[in-house]
Amino acid sequence: MARASEAVAAGDAAPEPGDLDGAEQVTYRVRQRFRYTYDGVATDLEHRLIAVPPPRHGGQLRRSVDLQVSVPDARTTWARGPDGLQIATISVDVVPPTLDFDITLVVERFADLGWPELPASALSSRRLLAPTPLTTPTTTMIDAARSLAGGDPVATARRVCGWVHQRIEYVSGSTDVGTTAAQALAGGHGVCQDQAHVMIAMCRAVGIPARYVSGHMLGEGASHAWVEVVVPAGILRAGGVGPLGIRADAVPVPVAVTPGGAAAAAVAFDPCHDRVADLRYVTVAVGRDYHDVAPTSGRYVGAGRGALTATQRVDVLEVRRRGDGAPETAR
Missing domain, CATH: 3.10.620.30 (C8orf32 fold)
Structure with missing residues (x-):
């Protein structure tokens, strides 16, 4: 497996930080892709992903999560680690030349819910x-x-x-x-x-x-x-x-x-x-x-090397400000 430091990150333009001034609630959608490409045969993959937040972390609430693996017969199990860690372990018997892990999250941040x-x-x-x-x-x-x-x-x-x-x-x-x-x-x-x-x-x-x-x-x-x-x-x-x-x-x-x-x-x-x-x-x-919290890691059997490309996009879906009658929905 490639190390996380070998990832190439790509993002999209986001609102300026000042756009959230006075916000009391913000809803985000986070989309990530971890793509591994292999230059040789790889089998018996056991991969760990730490890319999903716990259901609640102080003033942050997780509303939905979707994890997709590009191999149809991949097996995914979930475990809870220290500090609320959400650990996904993915098993693949025969690894294709390109393997994608796609995660989509929707989370809300609330200013008045305090620290964890x-x-x-x-x-x-x-x-x-x-x-x-x-x-x-x-x-x-x-x-x-x-x-x-x-x-x-x-x-x-x-x-x-x-x-x-x-x-x-x-x-x-x-x-x-x-x-x-x-x-x-x-x-x-x-x-x-x-x-x-x-x-x-x-x-x-x-x-x-x-x-x-x-x-x-x-x-x-x-x-x-x-x-x-x-x-x-x-x-x-x-x-x-x-x-x-x-x-x-x-x-x-x-x-x-x-x-x-x-x-x-x-x-x-x-x-x-x-x-x-x-x-x-x-x-x-x-x-x-x-x-403890490396987003992506794992092992497999085979002489080939895996190269990692990681991409992500964070979108603001909705902002509610103090005194607003209704939330602002991002277009």
Whole structure:
């Protein structure tokens, strides 16, 4: 199988981010194709796709999903992994020269449904605090994180987000899926995956549980990555963003999780664009790092090589703004 980093992404023009200003509800259609072409005989394929979001992720609701495989007798099974991961495993006995996986999703984002809710145990989760091979911090990261840390974990994460954005220049194709946070910071450039890994490493270094997010962002021609930090829900219920230099609008309002509900919440930051992940973002999966949520991977029997081309399109189907009598339907 080709690695995800070998994909060629193609997208279509999308509305400018400002087009969603004041939106309280946005409906998206996401269409993706993973196409593999083989230069030799391939059999007994077992392929894993992580391209479908859970039914609910905070203020995001999945309305429909359609997965099509170009081989008529392909067998698809679904499993649920950690953090709500939706894993499709596709089995094909004899692989054709060209194999397509087509996924179509409809999801809705709501501004007033808040962040994903988590149990109190998430605040001390070893799984979300321990470094992984991709997110092991260097001395530079640890020292910087400590200098940015304060009593408010949301404000700390916001400052770490800005630090990473300033120090890692986005350069398409400059790294691959095996690049570590240490390598990306040393080189001073990378892609959204690398920026997310460095932010995760730094947040975990100062005791803030953090997880990698794979998904889509309106206006991007390829899949995107960002970070969720796990914080006490009480901070958000109080509306607190802390008097620590964070902008008043840095955490979208309303931010409260269900009153009397979960003890923790996952707040999303995008170090690639140095901002909170708002209604422009569609979450597909979360994990410890990229390896947990790689969109496409698998194995087969045969000497031939598989080459991957990935394409996607994100369309806004409907926008409802505050005070609107009826939603705007995209033409």
